[in-house]
Amino acid sequence: MIAPLTIIGSGMAGLGLLRQLRSLDAERPVTLITADDGDDYSKPLLSTGFAKGLPPERLAARDALAVADSMNALVRTHTRVEAIDTATRTLHLGKERLAYGELVLATGATPMAPFPVPEALAGRVMTVNNLGDYRAFHAALSRLGRPARVAIVGAGLVGCEFANDLLAGGHRVTLVAPETAPLPRLLPEPLGRALGEAFQEAGMALCLGRGVTGLGAEGSDAVIGLDDGESVVADLVLLATGLRPRTALAEAAGLEVSAAGIHTDRLLATSAPGVHALGDVACVDGVNAMYVQPLQAGAKALARTLAGTPAPVRYGPWPVLVKTPLLPVVSLPPASPPARWRIEGEAGDFSALAESEDGRLIGFALTGSCVRRKVELARAAPALLG
Secondary structure: OOOOOOEOOHHHHHHHHHHHHHHHOOOOOOOOOOOOOOOOHHHOOOOOOOOOOHHHHHHHOOOOOHHHOOOEEEEEEOOOOOEEEEEEEEEEOEEEEHHHHHHHHOOEEEEEEOOOHHHOOOEEEEOOOOOHHHHHHHHHHHHOOOOOEEEEEEOOOHHHHHHHHHOOOOOOEEEEEOOOOOOOOOOHHHHHHHHHHHHOOOOOOEEEEEOOEEEEEEEEEEEEEEEOOEEEEEEEEOOOEEEOOHHHHHHHHHOOOOOOOOEEEEOOOOOOOOOOOOOHHHHEEEEEEHHHHHEEEEEHHHHHHOOHHHHHHHHEOOEEEEEEOOOEEEOOOOOOOOOOEEEEEOOOOEEOOOOOOOOOEEEEEHHHHHHHHHHHHHHHHOOOOO
16 A cells, blocks of 8 residues: 655745656655645746736635645645654644655745844835735835835845846835846856846936845834945835755754755655655755756656656756846856856847856856847756755
Protein backbone atom coordinates (compact mmCIF):
# COMPACT_ATOMS: atom_id res chain seq x y z
CA MET A 1 0.00 0.00 0.00
CA ILE A 2 1.32 3.45 -0.93
CA ALA A 3 1.86 5.70 2.08
CA PRO A 4 -0.40 8.76 2.28
CA LEU A 5 1.34 12.00 1.33
CA THR A 6 1.03 15.28 3.21
CA ILE A 7 2.10 18.61 1.70
CA ILE A 8 2.54 21.68 3.91
CA GLY A 9 2.08 24.85 1.87
CA SER A 10 -0.29 25.84 -0.95
CA GLY A 11 1.90 28.24 -2.91
CA MET A 12 3.42 27.56 -6.32
CA ALA A 13 5.55 24.75 -4.88
CA GLY A 14 2.85 22.87 -2.98
CA LEU A 15 0.12 23.14 -5.60
CA GLY A 16 2.61 22.67 -8.42
CA LEU A 17 3.76 19.40 -6.86
CA LEU A 18 0.19 18.20 -6.40
CA ARG A 19 -0.59 19.01 -10.03
CA GLN A 20 2.49 17.13 -11.26
CA LEU A 21 1.81 14.16 -9.01
CA ARG A 22 -1.76 13.83 -10.22
CA SER A 23 -0.51 13.57 -13.80
CA LEU A 24 1.37 10.44 -12.69
CA ASP A 25 -0.81 9.02 -9.91
CA ALA A 26 -4.52 9.87 -9.73
CA GLU A 27 -5.33 7.87 -6.61
CA ARG A 28 -2.65 8.30 -3.95
CA PRO A 29 -4.16 9.83 -0.80
CA VAL A 30 -2.89 13.42 -0.47
CA THR A 31 -3.57 15.99 2.23
CA LEU A 32 -2.54 19.58 1.61
CA ILE A 33 -2.32 21.81 4.67
CA THR A 34 -2.12 25.59 4.36
CA ALA A 35 -2.17 28.49 6.77
CA ASP A 36 -4.01 30.66 4.24
CA ASP A 37 -7.18 30.19 2.20
CA GLY A 38 -5.68 27.78 -0.31
CA ASP A 39 -6.63 29.69 -3.47
CA ASP A 40 -4.83 28.54 -6.61
CA TYR A 41 -3.12 31.54 -8.22
CA SER A 42 0.05 32.36 -10.12
CA LYS A 43 2.44 34.28 -7.88
CA PRO A 44 4.12 36.18 -10.77
CA LEU A 45 0.75 37.86 -11.43
CA LEU A 46 0.99 39.71 -8.10
CA SER A 47 3.36 42.26 -9.63
CA THR A 48 1.28 42.84 -12.77
CA GLY A 49 -2.19 43.34 -11.29
CA PHE A 50 -2.16 47.03 -10.46
CA ALA A 51 -1.40 48.20 -13.99
CA LYS A 52 -4.27 46.05 -15.24
CA GLY A 53 -6.63 47.17 -12.49
CA LEU A 54 -7.16 43.59 -11.35
CA PRO A 55 -8.97 43.05 -8.03
CA PRO A 56 -7.66 40.14 -5.92
CA GLU A 57 -10.49 37.81 -6.91
CA ARG A 58 -9.41 38.07 -10.55
CA LEU A 59 -5.98 36.65 -9.71
CA ALA A 60 -7.29 33.40 -8.25
CA ALA A 61 -7.91 30.66 -10.80
CA ARG A 62 -9.93 28.61 -8.30
CA ASP A 63 -10.61 28.36 -4.59
CA ALA A 64 -9.60 25.59 -2.19
CA LEU A 65 -12.82 23.62 -2.73
CA ALA A 66 -12.22 23.55 -6.47
CA VAL A 67 -8.59 22.55 -5.90
CA ALA A 68 -9.66 19.68 -3.67
CA ASP A 69 -12.27 18.51 -6.16
CA SER A 70 -10.17 18.79 -9.31
CA MET A 71 -7.06 17.21 -7.82
CA ASN A 72 -8.66 14.56 -5.62
CA ALA A 73 -7.03 15.84 -2.44
CA LEU A 74 -8.02 16.81 1.07
CA VAL A 75 -7.23 20.52 1.45
CA ARG A 76 -7.16 21.94 4.97
CA THR A 77 -7.15 25.72 4.94
CA HIS A 78 -6.33 28.22 7.72
CA THR A 79 -4.50 25.43 9.53
CA ARG A 80 -1.08 25.83 11.10
CA VAL A 81 1.30 22.96 11.70
CA GLU A 82 2.91 23.70 15.04
CA ALA A 83 5.40 20.83 15.16
CA ILE A 84 6.65 17.79 13.28
CA ASP A 85 7.55 14.57 15.10
CA THR A 86 9.73 12.75 12.60
CA ALA A 87 10.16 9.72 14.89
CA THR A 88 6.43 8.94 14.91
CA ARG A 89 5.69 10.66 11.57
CA THR A 90 3.11 12.87 13.22
CA LEU A 91 2.13 16.51 12.77
CA HIS A 92 0.93 18.64 15.67
CA LEU A 93 -2.01 20.87 14.75
CA GLY A 94 -2.99 22.39 18.07
CA LYS A 95 -4.40 19.51 20.11
CA GLU A 96 -4.85 17.39 17.02
CA ARG A 97 -2.25 14.81 15.96
CA LEU A 98 -2.15 13.92 12.27
CA ALA A 99 -0.11 11.00 10.96
CA TYR A 100 1.74 11.23 7.66
CA GLY A 101 3.35 8.60 5.47
CA GLU A 102 5.57 10.93 3.46
CA LEU A 103 5.83 14.66 4.02
CA VAL A 104 6.75 17.57 1.74
CA LEU A 105 7.66 20.94 3.23
CA ALA A 106 6.71 23.65 0.73
CA THR A 107 6.54 26.48 3.25
CA GLY A 108 8.18 29.09 1.01
CA ALA A 109 9.95 32.20 2.22
CA THR A 110 8.95 35.20 4.29
CA PRO A 111 9.77 38.88 3.59
CA MET A 112 12.52 40.40 5.69
CA ALA A 113 11.96 43.67 7.54
CA PRO A 114 15.35 45.38 7.97
CA PHE A 115 14.06 47.92 10.49
CA PRO A 116 11.24 48.13 13.06
CA VAL A 117 7.83 49.37 11.95
CA PRO A 118 6.06 51.66 14.46
CA GLU A 119 2.58 50.60 15.58
CA ALA A 120 1.28 53.92 14.30
CA LEU A 121 2.09 52.75 10.77
CA ALA A 122 0.26 49.44 10.98
CA GLY A 123 -1.65 48.99 7.75
CA ARG A 124 0.49 51.53 5.92
CA VAL A 125 3.80 49.64 5.79
CA MET A 126 3.27 46.37 3.94
CA THR A 127 4.81 43.50 2.02
CA VAL A 128 3.29 41.56 -0.88
CA ASN A 129 4.40 37.93 -0.97
CA ASN A 130 1.11 36.09 -1.51
CA LEU A 131 -2.48 36.64 -2.57
CA GLY A 132 -3.54 37.57 0.96
CA ASP A 133 -0.90 40.31 1.03
CA TYR A 134 -2.11 41.53 -2.38
CA ARG A 135 -5.66 41.73 -1.01
CA ALA A 136 -4.50 43.84 1.91
CA PHE A 137 -2.39 46.17 -0.24
CA HIS A 138 -5.14 46.51 -2.86
CA ALA A 139 -7.63 47.38 -0.11
CA ALA A 140 -5.28 49.99 1.35
CA LEU A 141 -4.91 51.65 -2.05
CA SER A 142 -8.67 51.52 -2.64
CA ARG A 143 -9.43 53.18 0.71
CA LEU A 144 -7.48 56.26 -0.33
CA GLY A 145 -9.88 56.85 -3.22
CA ARG A 146 -7.16 58.55 -5.27
CA PRO A 147 -3.75 57.80 -6.79
CA ALA A 148 -1.42 56.98 -3.92
CA ARG A 149 2.07 58.11 -3.04
CA VAL A 150 3.84 54.77 -2.68
CA ALA A 151 7.40 54.45 -1.42
CA ILE A 152 9.04 51.13 -2.25
CA VAL A 153 12.06 50.17 -0.16
CA GLY A 154 14.29 47.80 -2.09
CA ALA A 155 15.42 47.89 -5.73
CA GLY A 156 15.73 44.15 -6.34
CA LEU A 157 13.47 42.00 -8.47
CA VAL A 158 10.32 42.42 -6.37
CA GLY A 159 10.84 46.12 -5.74
CA CYS A 160 11.44 46.96 -9.41
CA GLU A 161 8.52 44.89 -10.67
CA PHE A 162 6.08 46.47 -8.22
CA ALA A 163 7.51 49.93 -8.90
CA ASN A 164 6.86 49.53 -12.64
CA ASP A 165 3.41 48.02 -12.04
CA LEU A 166 2.21 50.64 -9.56
CA LEU A 167 3.50 53.50 -11.71
CA ALA A 168 1.65 52.05 -14.71
CA GLY A 169 -1.42 51.82 -12.48
CA GLY A 170 -1.40 55.61 -12.02
CA HIS A 171 0.30 55.88 -8.62
CA ARG A 172 3.20 58.15 -7.66
CA VAL A 173 6.14 55.89 -6.91
CA THR A 174 9.43 56.55 -5.12
CA LEU A 175 12.04 53.77 -5.17
CA VAL A 176 14.43 53.77 -2.20
CA ALA A 177 17.53 51.56 -1.89
CA PRO A 178 21.11 51.70 -0.63
CA GLU A 179 22.46 50.44 -3.97
CA THR A 180 23.37 52.96 -6.65
CA ALA A 181 21.41 51.22 -9.43
CA PRO A 182 18.37 48.92 -9.62
CA LEU A 183 18.64 45.11 -9.76
CA PRO A 184 22.17 44.90 -8.31
CA ARG A 185 22.06 41.09 -8.07
CA LEU A 186 20.88 40.60 -11.63
CA LEU A 187 22.52 43.38 -13.65
CA PRO A 188 25.98 44.92 -13.92
CA GLU A 189 25.77 48.58 -12.97
CA PRO A 190 25.61 50.12 -16.49
CA LEU A 191 22.50 48.05 -17.26
CA GLY A 192 21.01 48.83 -13.86
CA ARG A 193 21.50 52.54 -14.53
CA ALA A 194 19.69 52.15 -17.86
CA LEU A 195 16.70 50.68 -16.02
CA GLY A 196 16.83 53.52 -13.51
CA GLU A 197 16.83 56.06 -16.32
CA ALA A 198 13.79 54.41 -17.89
CA PHE A 199 12.02 54.60 -14.54
CA GLN A 200 12.85 58.28 -14.14
CA GLU A 201 11.79 59.17 -17.67
CA ALA A 202 8.40 57.61 -16.90
CA GLY A 203 7.99 59.82 -13.82
CA MET A 204 9.27 57.62 -10.99
CA ALA A 205 11.36 59.24 -8.25
CA LEU A 206 14.59 57.42 -7.35
CA CYS A 207 16.36 57.66 -4.01
CA LEU A 208 19.25 55.30 -4.71
CA GLY A 209 22.52 55.07 -2.83
CA ARG A 210 20.71 56.01 0.37
CA GLY A 211 20.00 53.88 3.42
CA VAL A 212 16.88 54.01 5.58
CA THR A 213 17.44 55.28 9.10
CA GLY A 214 13.89 54.73 10.31
CA LEU A 215 10.16 55.05 9.80
CA GLY A 216 7.80 57.49 11.43
CA ALA A 217 4.22 58.72 11.21
CA GLU A 218 3.11 62.31 10.71
CA GLY A 219 -0.67 62.41 10.71
CA SER A 220 -1.84 60.15 7.91
CA ASP A 221 1.58 60.16 6.25
CA ALA A 222 4.39 57.64 6.54
CA VAL A 223 7.83 59.25 6.65
CA ILE A 224 10.99 57.37 5.69
CA GLY A 225 14.17 58.88 7.10
CA LEU A 226 17.26 58.57 4.88
CA ASP A 227 20.90 58.53 5.89
CA ASP A 228 21.64 61.75 3.97
CA GLY A 229 19.25 63.67 6.22
CA GLU A 230 16.44 63.78 3.66
CA SER A 231 13.09 62.00 3.96
CA VAL A 232 10.40 60.49 1.76
CA VAL A 233 6.73 61.09 2.55
CA ALA A 234 4.20 58.53 1.36
CA ASP A 235 0.68 57.26 1.86
CA LEU A 236 1.87 53.65 1.81
CA VAL A 237 5.25 51.96 2.10
CA LEU A 238 5.97 48.67 0.38
CA LEU A 239 8.94 46.75 1.77
CA ALA A 240 10.77 44.70 -0.85
CA THR A 241 13.97 44.01 1.04
CA GLY A 242 14.45 40.32 0.40
CA LEU A 243 13.09 36.94 1.46
CA ARG A 244 14.17 34.45 4.08
CA PRO A 245 13.31 30.71 3.81
CA ARG A 246 10.71 29.60 6.38
CA THR A 247 12.81 26.99 8.15
CA ALA A 248 11.62 27.31 11.77
CA LEU A 249 9.28 24.31 11.62
CA ALA A 250 11.96 22.11 10.07
CA GLU A 251 14.66 23.31 12.44
CA ALA A 252 12.50 22.58 15.48
CA ALA A 253 11.96 19.05 14.11
CA GLY A 254 15.71 18.49 13.98
CA LEU A 255 16.16 18.72 10.22
CA GLU A 256 19.40 20.08 8.80
CA VAL A 257 18.86 23.75 7.95
CA SER A 258 20.86 26.93 7.42
CA ALA A 259 20.19 30.50 6.36
CA ALA A 260 19.96 29.15 2.79
CA GLY A 261 17.02 26.88 3.63
CA ILE A 262 16.25 23.26 4.45
CA HIS A 263 19.10 21.14 3.17
CA THR A 264 18.18 18.44 0.65
CA ASP A 265 19.92 16.16 -1.80
CA ARG A 266 19.12 16.03 -5.52
CA LEU A 267 16.04 13.92 -4.75
CA LEU A 268 14.83 16.78 -2.53
CA ALA A 269 15.09 14.47 0.50
CA THR A 270 15.90 16.16 3.81
CA SER A 271 17.94 14.73 6.66
CA ALA A 272 14.78 13.07 8.08
CA PRO A 273 13.44 9.86 6.49
CA GLY A 274 10.26 10.38 4.50
CA VAL A 275 10.51 14.17 4.55
CA HIS A 276 11.20 16.26 1.44
CA ALA A 277 11.48 20.03 0.87
CA LEU A 278 10.55 21.96 -2.24
CA GLY A 279 10.55 25.51 -3.57
CA ASP A 280 11.86 28.66 -1.91
CA VAL A 281 12.45 26.87 1.40
CA ALA A 282 14.73 24.20 -0.09
CA CYS A 283 18.52 24.40 -0.38
CA VAL A 284 19.19 21.70 -2.99
CA ASP A 285 22.74 20.36 -2.97
CA GLY A 286 23.90 23.74 -1.68
CA VAL A 287 21.78 25.85 -4.06
CA ASN A 288 18.69 27.88 -3.14
CA ALA A 289 17.14 29.29 -6.31
CA MET A 290 14.08 31.42 -5.55
CA TYR A 291 12.82 31.63 -9.12
CA VAL A 292 9.93 30.08 -11.02
CA GLN A 293 11.85 27.78 -13.37
CA PRO A 294 13.89 25.97 -10.69
CA LEU A 295 10.73 25.59 -8.60
CA GLN A 296 8.90 24.01 -11.53
CA ALA A 297 11.83 21.69 -12.24
CA GLY A 298 11.83 20.63 -8.59
CA ALA A 299 8.08 19.95 -8.55
CA LYS A 300 8.31 17.83 -11.68
CA ALA A 301 11.27 15.79 -10.40
CA LEU A 302 9.82 15.29 -6.91
CA ALA A 303 6.48 14.14 -8.34
CA ARG A 304 8.28 11.40 -10.26
CA THR A 305 10.23 10.40 -7.15
CA LEU A 306 7.08 10.22 -5.02
CA ALA A 307 5.37 8.20 -7.77
CA GLY A 308 8.07 5.56 -7.50
CA THR A 309 10.70 6.61 -10.07
CA PRO A 310 13.58 8.41 -8.33
CA ALA A 311 14.38 11.54 -10.36
CA PRO A 312 17.27 13.77 -9.28
CA VAL A 313 16.41 17.41 -9.86
CA ARG A 314 18.38 19.28 -12.51
CA TYR A 315 18.38 23.02 -13.02
CA GLY A 316 19.28 23.98 -16.56
CA PRO A 317 20.21 27.54 -17.48
CA TRP A 318 17.20 29.54 -16.23
CA PRO A 319 17.11 33.15 -17.40
CA VAL A 320 15.10 35.44 -15.15
CA LEU A 321 12.54 37.54 -17.04
CA VAL A 322 11.99 40.72 -15.05
CA LYS A 323 8.53 42.25 -15.48
CA THR A 324 9.57 45.86 -16.12
CA PRO A 325 7.87 46.87 -19.39
CA LEU A 326 9.44 50.33 -19.14
CA LEU A 327 12.69 48.55 -20.03
CA PRO A 328 12.54 44.79 -20.65
CA VAL A 329 15.18 42.87 -18.68
CA VAL A 330 16.43 39.28 -18.84
CA SER A 331 19.23 37.98 -16.65
CA LEU A 332 21.05 34.73 -16.06
CA PRO A 333 23.19 35.66 -13.06
CA PRO A 334 26.51 33.80 -12.89
CA ALA A 335 26.88 31.30 -10.02
CA SER A 336 30.15 32.98 -8.98
CA PRO A 337 31.59 36.45 -9.63
CA PRO A 338 32.79 36.67 -13.24
CA ALA A 339 36.31 37.61 -14.22
CA ARG A 340 34.78 40.32 -16.38
CA TRP A 341 31.58 41.63 -17.92
CA ARG A 342 31.71 42.25 -21.67
CA ILE A 343 29.11 44.97 -22.29
CA GLU A 344 27.88 46.16 -25.66
CA GLY A 345 25.06 48.50 -26.69
CA GLU A 346 23.60 51.94 -26.09
CA ALA A 347 20.39 53.84 -25.31
CA GLY A 348 18.98 51.14 -23.06
CA ASP A 349 19.64 48.26 -25.48
CA PHE A 350 22.47 46.39 -23.79
CA SER A 351 24.02 42.92 -23.88
CA ALA A 352 26.32 42.04 -20.99
CA LEU A 353 28.18 38.72 -21.06
CA ALA A 354 29.70 37.38 -17.85
CA GLU A 355 32.91 35.52 -18.62
CA SER A 356 35.25 33.28 -16.66
CA GLU A 357 39.01 33.79 -16.60
CA ASP A 358 39.38 31.46 -19.58
CA GLY A 359 36.67 33.27 -21.58
CA ARG A 360 33.76 30.88 -21.03
CA LEU A 361 30.23 32.30 -20.86
CA ILE A 362 28.95 31.83 -17.30
CA GLY A 363 26.00 34.23 -17.31
CA PHE A 364 24.46 37.20 -19.06
CA ALA A 365 22.19 40.22 -18.71
CA LEU A 366 20.10 41.82 -21.44
CA THR A 367 17.98 44.97 -21.64
CA GLY A 368 15.68 46.58 -24.19
CA SER A 369 15.66 45.05 -27.66
CA CYS A 370 18.61 42.81 -26.76
CA VAL A 371 16.36 40.54 -24.68
CA ARG A 372 15.66 38.67 -27.92
CA ARG A 373 19.07 37.02 -27.47
CA LYS A 374 17.96 35.14 -24.35
CA VAL A 375 17.36 31.77 -26.04
CA GLU A 376 20.66 31.88 -27.97
CA LEU A 377 22.68 32.76 -24.87
CA ALA A 378 20.84 30.38 -22.54
CA ARG A 379 21.80 27.49 -24.83
CA ALA A 380 25.46 28.44 -24.48
CA ALA A 381 25.38 29.00 -20.69
CA PRO A 382 26.14 26.35 -18.06
CA ALA A 383 23.44 24.69 -15.94
CA LEU A 384 23.33 25.57 -12.26
CA LEU A 385 22.60 21.96 -11.24
CA GLY A 386 23.41 19.77 -14.24
